[in-house]
Amino acid sequence: MGLHGTGYAVVPADDVGSVLDANASSQALLPREARLHGGTLVVHPDGHSYTYSYGPKGLSGLLHNYYALGCAVFVSIGGLLFGYDQGVIANVLVMKDFTERWPIGAWEKGVMTALLELGALIGALAAGVLADRVSRRKAIVLACVVFCIGSAFQCGAERLAHLVVGRAIGGLGVGALSMLAPLYMAEISPPEVRGSLMALEQFSIVLGAVLGFWTGFFTRNVPGPNSWRVPLGIQLGPGILLAVGCWFLPPSPRLLVMQGRTEEALHALAKLRLRTPDEIPTDPLLKVELLEMQVEAQLVAQTIGLEDDVKTGTLHAEALTWARLFGRKYRRRTFIGVMMMFFQQWSGINALLYYGPTLMRELGLQGESVTLVVSGGIGIVQFFAVLPAIVFIDRLGRKPLLRGGSAVMALSHFCIATLVWLYDDDWQSHWFAAWTSVGCVYIFTAAYGMSYGPIGWVLPSEVFPLSVRSKGVSLSTASNWFNNFLIGLVTPELMESSASGTFLTFSTACFVGYLWSTYIVPETANVSLEDIDAVFGSSAGREDVELKAQIERDLGLHEVIGQWSVPAGLR
Numbered sequence: 001m002g003l004h005g006t007g008y009a010v011v012p013a014d015d016v017g018s019v020l021d022a023n024a025s026s027q028a029l030l031p032r033e034a035r036l037h038g039g040t041l042v043v044h045p046d047g048h049s050y051t052y053s054y055g056p057k058g059l060s061g062l063l064h065n066y067y068a069l070g071c072a073v074f075v076s077i078g079g080l081l082f083g084y085d086q087g088v089i090a091n092v093l094v095m096k097d098f099t100e101r102w103p104i105g106a107w108e109k110g111v112m113t114a115l116l117e118l119g120a121l122i123g124a125l126a127a128g129v130l131a132d133r134v135s136r137r138k139a140i141v142l143a144c145v146v147f148c149i150g151s152a153f154q155c156g157a158e159r160l161a162h163l164v165v166g167r168a169i170g171g172l173g174v175g176a177l178s179m180l181a182p183l184y185m186a187e188i189s190p191p192e193v194r195g196s197l198m199a200l201e202q203f204s205i206v207l208g209a210v211l212g213f214w215t216g217f218f219t220r221n222v223p224g225p226n227s228w229r230v231p232l233g234i235q236l237g238p239g240i241l242l243a244v245g246c247w248f249l250p251p252s253p254r255l256l257v258m259q260g261r262t263e264e265a266l267h268a269l270a271k272l273r274l275r276t277p278d279e280i281p282t283d284p285l286l287k288v289e290l291l292e293m294q295v296e297a298q299l300v301a302q303t304i305g306l307e308d309d310v311k312t313g314t315l316h317a318e319a320l321t322w323a324r325l326f327g328r329k330y331r332r333r334t335f336i337g338v339m340m341m342f343f344q345q346w347s348g349i350n351a352l353l354y355y356g357p358t359l360m361r362e363l364g365l366q367g368e369s370v371t372l373v374v375s376g377g378i379g380i381v382q383f384f385a386v387l388p389a390i391v392f393i394d395r396l397g398r399k400p401l402l403r404g405g406s407a408v409m410a411l412s413h414f415c416i417a418t419l420v421w422l423y424d425d426d427w428q429s430h431w432f433a434a435w436t437s438v439g440c441v442y443i444f445t446a447a448y449g450m451s452y453g454p455i456g457w458v459l460p461s462e463v464f465p466l467s468v469r470s471k472g473v474s475l476s477t478a479s480n481w482f483n484n485f486l487i488g489l490v491t492p493e494l495m496e497s498s499a500s501g502t503f504l505t506f507s508t509a510c511f512v513g514y515l516w517s518t519y520i521v522p523e524t525a526n527v528s529l530e531d532i533d534a535v536f537g538s539s540a541g542r543e544d545v546e547l548k549a550q551i552e553r554d555l556g557l558h559e560v561i562g563q564w565s566v567p568a569g570l571r
């Protein structure tokens with residue numbers, strides 16, 4: 001492959017201008033960089049290790065990858081539905097027509113919330129099986145159908161039983177979507193903007209929550225059942241849109257490679273990376289990315305073949321894949337995915353959302369403004385906080401955001417705990433302390449919204465290799481719903497026995513989250529999904545490393561990289 005004819009320029013990464021006239025042999029000691037359409041392939045002097053990107057990071061990187069961005073935005077409708085439900089239900093449960101029709105108490109209201117969460121837990125686990133068996137896209141369509149059935153039941157409810165059934169079915173759909181959307185997004189994203197693209201999931205969740213809250217807020221005074229039927233029915237629209245539009249999205253190239261459909265995978269990848277069919281044969285970036293996927297697929301096939309003699313697709317094989325998540329090789333990653341969601345939930349975000357009004361009353365606020373300030377305000381703060389995360393998540397990396405976020409969250413909770421402990425019985429004469437606490441709630445929310453909120457949906461989809469990715473994401477998402485459910489269950493009890501203790505509990509959880517993100521979490525920013533293996537290098541056995549190198553040689557990855565590792569003059 002020559003310097004001309006491919007549209008590439010090969011230059012030393014450190015000294016872009018000097019390639020043509022510098023001494024060629026000394027150039028061999030510098031990293032080499034190949035460029036096209038703003039993309040780069042940097043090969044290090046050893047001739048083997050390399051990094052690549054299709055364009056810049058952050059916002060401009062998102063725009064540069066506008067097709068992948070469009071697909072991710074579309075799929076994130078799944079997150080929108082999840083958030084919308086959360087935002088709308090808080091208002092529906094207190095609407096006049098609703099409470100007169102079904103005068104349910106706190107216990108039944110709790111059941112309504114819990115039902116959706118338990119449904120979602122099951123939906124997330126089931127989707128992990130479906131995503132491999134059918135495809136990511138077909139699984140999304142199915143999840144949307146289930147979601148729409150659930151919404152139709154809720155919107156058209158004539159009896160309380162309809163509502164209960166509707167929430168459980170809707171929960172199945174929401175849970176499945178909450179795992180499928182990030183999984184698909186991770187698999188179509190170029191490495192340099194993967195974090196930004198995936199943070200769109202959180203963006204949609206919080207946008208949905210804001211829309212849901214305000215829709216319910218505005219329809220609550222509509223006379224008759226339309227006050228709640230309309231906001232519950234509206235979600236059918238995006239549900240149907242996602243189900244229909246999904247057929248037009250490109251398939252996940254990674255899944256295609258796993259299924260041995262390499263040609264189709266290459267075309268899907270080219271489309272996602274905005275390469276024309278003519279550019280496919282000569283584009284080294286496409287070649288490298290596809291080869292990485294093939295290497296991983298082969299590695300999986302060979303290691304599974306060595307481990308056991310089981311036919312893929314059978315129940316036995318299914319069970320083995322789940323079991324592999326807890327085996328020596330992958331348990332560290334499983335632990336990271338599951339704990340990511342544990343810390344996200346035990347940060348206390350949902351305690352603030354579900355029991356916010358009670359909390360605010362504890363803090364001295366009263367009346368309807370309480371609901372507005374809490375549910376409406378927290379949603380809006382989360383919404384604005386995710387914007388900087390989208391811009392910086394790939395530039396700064398996941399770890400610094402997680403560490404900074406948990407430190408600020410722990411301190412905010414600690415401040416609230418102290419103020420509640422000191423002034424709980426007389427906020428009236430300590431209004432400054434009361435408002436400081438409210439300020440801390442918002443500082444907490446902003447810190448959460450930039451860190452554990454979005455990264456909770458990013459990290460689990462990144463840490464697992466293809467062979468166990470869908471199951472791993474599924475389990476991590478199930479951990480989100482399970483812990484969400486637990487928080488709903490224990491917060492009222494905790495608040496009852498000690499409001500200050502409740503905040504202290506969350507503060508401690510955030511502090512442990514700080515230690516966890518400092519010492520345990522690896523940095524996954526700007527690493528291709530296939531290279532994440534190297535991030536966890538120490539846990540993979542030596543045989544695997546050798547086998548991988550062998551497969552890389554066999555498939556020609558070393559050859560492709562080697563072509564770009566010598567200066568043009570020496571080729």
Ligand SMILES: O[C@H]1[C@H](O)[C@@H](O)[C@H](O)[C@@H](O)[C@H]1O
Nearest residue numbers: 202205349350453456480484
């Ligand atoms: O990321 C989301 C988001 O932050 C929501 O506000 C919260 O309710 C969810 O439980 C969480 O997973």
